[in-house]
Amino acid sequence: MKTENSNKLFTESIRYFPGGVNSPARAWNAVSGNPVFLENGAGPYVWDADDNKYIDYVLSWGPLILGHAASSVVESITSSVLKGTSFGAPTKTENDLGKMIIDAFPSIDMIRFVSSGTEAVMSAIRLARAHTDRNKIIKFEGGYHGHADSLLVNAGSGAATHGTPSSSGVTYSNANDTLTANYNDLESVRSLFTENKNEIACVIVEPIAANMGVIPPVTGFLEGLRDITTSNSSLLIFDEVVTGFRVAYGGAQSLYNIKPDITCLGKIIGGGLPVGAYGASHKIMQEVSPLGPMYQAGTLSGNPVAMSAGSATLKALQMSGIYDDLECMSQYLEREIYNLLTKSKLPVKINRVGSMMTIFFSESEVTSWKSASGSKTDIFIKLFHSMLNQNVYLPPSPYEAMFLSTEHRENEISSTIISLKTALET
Numbered sequence: 001m002k003t004e005n006s007n008k009l010f011t012e013s014i015r016y017f018p019g020g021v022n023s024p025a026r027a028w029n030a031v032s033g034n035p036v037f038l039e040n041g042a043g044p045y046v047w048d049a050d051d052n053k054y055i056d057y058v059l060s061w062g063p064l065i066l067g068h069a070a071s072s073v074v075e076s077i078t079s080s081v082l083k084g085t086s087f088g089a090p091t092k093t094e095n096d097l098g099k100m101i102i103d104a105f106p107s108i109d110m111i112r113f114v115s116s117g118t119e120a121v122m123s124a125i126r127l128a129r130a131h132t133d134r135n136k137i138i139k140f141e142g143g144y145h146g147h148a149d150s151l152l153v154n155a156g157s158g159a160a161t162h163g164t165p166s167s168s169g170v171t172y173s174n175a176n177d178t179l180t181a182n183y184n185d186l187e188s189v190r191s192l193f194t195e196n197k198n199e200i201a202c203v204i205v206e207p208i209a210a211n212m213g214v215i216p217p218v219t220g221f222l223e224g225l226r227d228i229t230t231s232n233s234s235l236l237i238f239d240e241v242v243t244g245f246r247v248a249y250g251g252a253q254s255l256y257n258i259k260p261d262i263t264c265l266g267k268i269i270g271g272g273l274p275v276g277a278y279g280a281s282h283k284i285m286q287e288v289s290p291l292g293p294m295y296q297a298g299t300l301s302g303n304p305v306a307m308s309a310g311s312a313t314l315k316a317l318q319m320s321g322i323y324d325d326l327e328c329m330s331q332y333l334e335r336e337i338y339n340l341l342t343k344s345k346l347p348v349k350i351n352r353v354g355s356m357m358t359i360f361f362s363e364s365e366v367t368s369w370k371s372a373s374g375s376k377t378d379i380f381i382k383l384f385h386s387m388l389n390q391n392v393y394l395p396p397s398p399y400e401a402m403f404l405s406t407e408h409r410e411n412e413i414s415s416t417i418i419s420l421k422t423a424l425e426t
């Protein structure tokens with residue numbers, strides 16, 4: 001595979017940007033080697049700077065559920081751009097997307113648009129603290145909620161304890177208010193509530209974990225979180241930045257039939273442009289400025305071009321059968337991968353919910369960060385590079401989700417399988 005142009009661009013970019021990238025996951029530290037620079041996307045495919053064509057299972061890390069450059073999205077963006085790119089005043093496009101999201105999520109009466117998932121989560125935490133007048137929050141080990149200070153905290157291995165910062169620059173006073181529990185382990189949550197009575201503002205959770213690889217909630221986990229938070233007058237925040245409109249039109253909360261107090265969205269609702277949002281009941285959203293005392297603002301929030309991309313995406317997702325089709329293709333891919341990997345005697349556990357999945361090279365079930373981090377990453381790294389050489393672009397880390405789009409059809413899946421077969425033979 002020719003990589004001359006990508007390598008040249010990377011040599012230049014490392015002079016401009018830390019690690020040559022503007023978001024760390026784009027550097028291939030987890031798999032080693034230089035990242036390929038992408039230039040073009042169409043449907044399920046991307047092309048790099050050396051004109052290599054790949055089947056793309058990254059899809060911009062989740063937003064592109066319709067594939068690259070979906071015509072309805074491109075048309076909507078184009079006509080919006082021609083009318084001006086930003087006004088700093090309310091526009092009808094915000095109403096359109098806002099209404100679609102409120103209609104899709106019964107737990108959301110009102111919403112506030114921001115420009116990233118990080119901002120959505122950061123604001124949701126502030127809102128929970130404002131509403132409950134409490135300081136502490138609970139997150140889960142291996143749960144990623146963007147890069148706000150209070151969420152860059154991880155208790156490390158072991159039982160639930162007070163958090164230590166997992167990034168330099170995050171202060172201990174900030175980390176101290178963040179408690180960390182184990183995903184899929186209600187007991188670890190209960191004991192934090194017992195130790196911190198009347199101090200916990202909220203529990204924030206990815207209802208389907210997607211940032212330590214895909215890890216679905218075990219039966220009763222989300223129900224348990226709902227019960228514990230309600231009985232302690234704490235709020236339950238679902239971070240559905242990945243899962244919203246991905247696993248079902250109404251997100252993971254519709255799939256598992258749980259109503260969180262606050263929902264965070266991002267990725268798909270921006271149709272490939274920068275959008276985030278948080279929403280809740282009228283009662284909770286009353287706190288948000290200018291209605292209430294919780295301040296939160298943004299120069300480009302609700303940007304009309306981004307809103308139009310989101311609206312066009314959600315409109316396309318309303319077509320009947322879309323999620324059934326995604327399930328069908330994803331199931332097909334999962335089954336074929338599973339068959340090939342078990343035939344080659346590799347220890348494999350595939351975690352999948354709808355069109356997001358992770359292949360863990362692990363003997364045991366993967367249900368938490370602890371079991372995820374026990375998987376054999378060296379097998380994944382080898383597989384990543386040999387798939388890349390055969391024009392399949394997997395996420396460049398063993399702890400990320402692969403995504404499918406509505407454009408990934410039989411053709412792409414079967415050619416992915418053929419590539420995998422070759423990869424396993426070499």
Ligand SMILES: *Cc1c(COP(=O)(O)O)cnc(C)c1O
Binds near residue numbers: 115144240241242
């Ligand atoms: C991507 C992601 C975020 C952060 O969103 P950004 O737009 O990258 O700031 C937050 N939560 C979850 C679950 C995510 O996957």
